Amino acid sequence: SKKLTISSIKKSKGNTPLVMITAYDALFSKLVSDSADMILVGDSLNMSFAGKSDTISATLEQMIYHTNAVCAGAPESFVICDMPFGTYVDAQSALLNSIQVFQQTQADCVKVEGGEDKAHIVKHLTDNGIAVCGHIGLLPQSVRSEGGYKVKGKTLEEKEQLLRDAKAIEEAGAFCMVIEGVKADVAKEVASSVSIPVIGIGAGVDVDGQVLVFSDMLGLFEEFTPKFVKKYMDGATLVRYAVGKYADEVSNREFPKEEHTY
Ligand code: KIV
Numbered sequence: 001s002k003k004l005t006i007s008s009i010k011k012s013k014g015n016t017p018l019v020m021i022t023a024y025d026a027l028f029s030k031l032v033s034d035s036a037d038m039i040l041v042g043d044s045l046n047m048s049f050a051g052k053s054d055t056i057s058a059t060l061e062q063m064i065y066h067t068n069a070v071c072a073g074a075p076e077s078f079v080i081c082d083m084p085f086g087t088y089v090d091a092q093s094a095l096l097n098s099i100q101v102f103q104q105t106q107a108d109c110v111k112v113e114g115g116e117d118k119a120h121i122v123k124h125l126t127d128n129g130i131a132v133c134g135h136i137g138l139l140p141q142s143v144r145s146e147g148g149y150k151v152k153g154k155t156l157e158e159k160e161q162l163l164r165d166a167k168a169i170e171e172a173g174a175f176c177m178v179i180e181g182v183k184a185d186v187a188k189e190v191a192s193s194v195s196i197p198v199i200g201i202g203a204g205v206d207v208d209g210q211v212l213v214f215s216d217m218l219g220l221f222e223e224f225t226p227k228f229v230k231k232y233m234d235g236a237t238l239v240r241y242a243v244g245k246y247a248d249e250v251s252n253r254e255f256p257k258e259e260h261t262y
């Protein structure tokens, strides 16, 4: 499929939902690139790839390393690089750090978590040639300050905040945004309140696209499974079975056979 552009992504609103999925390396970016419209190098890699308990300790260097790998495996794909915790605390540092991403990788845009309170930062980036995907609703980088992962949009106050967040991010120049962990009826209202695509994760079906973490949807990540994850493959079982079979065959000298031998 042809590589999407900022303008084709914006124009897609109201048509077929956008397909976004994460990848952290060239191997998987190549595999997902046939079907995905957009590949997200999410800081979720700090959990599933690096084995940490949250995304907080991901670094800019790590994100640049993984983004390079993803771009190498999927040169024809639209790639989003997550800005990690602490790299966009003000407009100036956000711009300098995003410039590092743009100069050192082929990422098409960056993603930053936050709504109304972060709009001035998004504006500074978009004013300076950095395309931005927003991220509103449940913000994993706020897990410690919030005391856990909490679904948003359960009260009228939260709903009105989400509507303001989406509007502010759109007005700041973002070309799309992720909405995470939000009651479906509220996410629907948020999506229809802005003219840029709103891509959901744990936000129901009435949004402009969906995103999943590849290691969740392939059943490879076993630590925990949020309600919003659908496992399209039982990856962990498949891997354990294959490696177990290899181990057995090595033990029994059944592998290698003649066809694997010089
Ligand atoms: O880091 C990530 O994978 C994300 C998605 C959950 C949207 O931000």
Ligand code: NA
Residues within 6 Å of the ligand: 042, 043, 044, 055, 082, 140
């Ligand atoms: Na993320």
